[in-house]
Amino acid sequence: MMIAFIDSVAIWFPGSLALFALICASGFFSGSETAIFYLSRGELRQFSKGKPSEQIVAALAADADRLLTAVLFWNLLINLSYFAVAGVIAKKLADAGMTAGAGIFTVGSLLAIILFGEVLPKSLSIVFRKKIAIMVSWPLAVSVRILDPVIPLLQNISRMMRRTFWPHIQKESYLHSEDLERAVDASGASEEVIRHERQILHNILDLSEMLVEEAMRPRGTYLTFNMPLKLEDLTKITPNTDYIILRKRENDSDEIDRIISLTELSSFTEKTLNQKSKRVIHVPWCANLSDVFSRFQTEECQFASVVDEYGETIGIVSHDDIIDTILSPEPSRAKRILRREPVREVEPGVYHVEGITTLRYLCRKLQQDYEVADDGLLTVAGMFHEKLEHIPEVGDVCDWQGFQLKVIEVRKLGHLIAELRKMEPPNEAPADEV
Incomplete structure (x- = not known):
């Protein structure tokens, strides 16, 4: 054959x-x-x-x-x-x-x-x-x-x-957080792993409703220098400094142009110091964190300058800040800036709260439900400003969701510490005897 x-x-x-x-x-x-x-x-x-x-x-x-x-x-x-x-x-x-x-x-x-x-x-x-x-x-x-x-x-x-x-084929509806949670529960992992996975899942979903203003480092919490940066400028940095902000002085504008991450500096000279700076993108204060994170990915950038409706810079946010918001069990921009717990329990039921603490984080610490306020309030200090209509002073009191906050310290303009305790229910008057 x-x-x-x-x-x-x-x-x-x-x-x-x-x-x-x-x-x-x-x-x-x-x-x-x-x-x-x-x-x-x-x-x-x-x-x-x-x-x-x-x-x-x-x-x-x-x-x-x-x-x-x-x-x-x-x-x-x-x-x-x-x-x-x-x-x-x-x-x-x-x-x-x-x-x-x-x-x-x-x-x-x-x-x-x-x-x-x-x-x-x-x-x-x-x-x-x-x-x-x-x-x-x-x-x-x-x-x-x-x-x-x-x-x-x-x-x-x-x-x-x-x-x-196939005339009746329709797009599947978007998955809700409950559907994703059930998928995590059905994964067969241990209870501890499921708890962490559910928390990270919630953090990811929160990115779509969190404004960049909630995660940014406000102006005044970082050092800003004019370009080019000189070695003697580094003597002004503090141990809590993570980033050096570089700006261009053109037409009296303080617009941020570059950012240097101190965690990435190992060895440098005055000539190479400015070369290690990274470019920034500009985002509005009302942008969602998910949109900013997408821009970081598509534009290969790690830093964003947050501007208000007048085009003025009010803060910065980094790629690492958003990653921390996703992976941290209790994400808090105040904790990143202060390098300590912003809500401290000093005695049972009594807390000392930093003014830059976001209301979202405060609700999480108090195990309260958080809903985005119609008035746009994001921080404890902002709530004092809104309700008191003046710069908070020691002794000022503010009521919030069944709690009372009292200013106990004002370190500098806009930086305060408040004492929080649960409000006592009003005593009912005794019924008249017949």
Whole structure:
């Protein structure tokens, strides 16, 4: 049988060359798809600023629907052509009386397209995704461009078929925190692990409703210098200083331009000190922390300057501040700034509270439900300002959610410490005797 199969080389060899070319084409598109879609967001950002071939890869990945439609179209066309050619060769072998050879050829061609057209290219593309993505960038871009006139038609056909055969398909509703909590509970982890996972989950969900003003370091809690920074300026920093703020004095503006993180400084000179500064983005005080965190990711930045409605800087927030808000069991911007607990129980039921403590954190410490106030109050000091309508002084009293806060210390303008204790219920007058 083997000799007869070899003697029939004129029947199967020309078609085998066509099958080999189709396998290479199938492997090209399968590997290209895997290599590009396996690139991380950071790698794509680097490609967008790199060489022309790298920029092509980033542009293709930016329009994922267009790229995927083209790749699937070419792969489907190639695979149909492959099996059509393989079927013709198998039929010719069967007509020549070599039915066993036709069967072996059919099975072999199927295994070849699976192994060399799908499995091997995809595996190599995962390991060498960057190199392969760059290699295939130009021919893949040309193949996608060829289909540009046809892609809208294919998308319309797909939409029409979906509406015809699956008209009732709807988008799934957004998951609520309770649904995610049940998923954590069903994970089979220990109770301690589940408790920490649930807390981190709540912290992540809170990012979408927390204003950046709640997590920022307010103006006055950090040192600001004019650019360029000099070595003698470092003598002014205190042990609690985490960041050095650099500003440009242009047109009497105090706009923050760069930030130096002291935790990243190991060795430096006056020449390299300013080179270690990082750029900042500017966000409004009313932005959500989740939006700021997304901008940090997309713009490869670690610091943001928080500005008010007049364009004046009122604070800064860093990438590490948001990560701490997510991972800390009891996230508190006051704790990060003061490096101590901002709410201290001095005796049973009596607390000393720092003025920069947020009401959200205070509610968490007191195990009270927190709801975002309509008046926009965020901190204990802000609540005093709002209700008293003057700068708080020692002895001022303020009522809040069944608690009474009394100012016991004012260290400097806007920086106060209040004593908090639960309000006693009013004594009811005794009923009149009949």
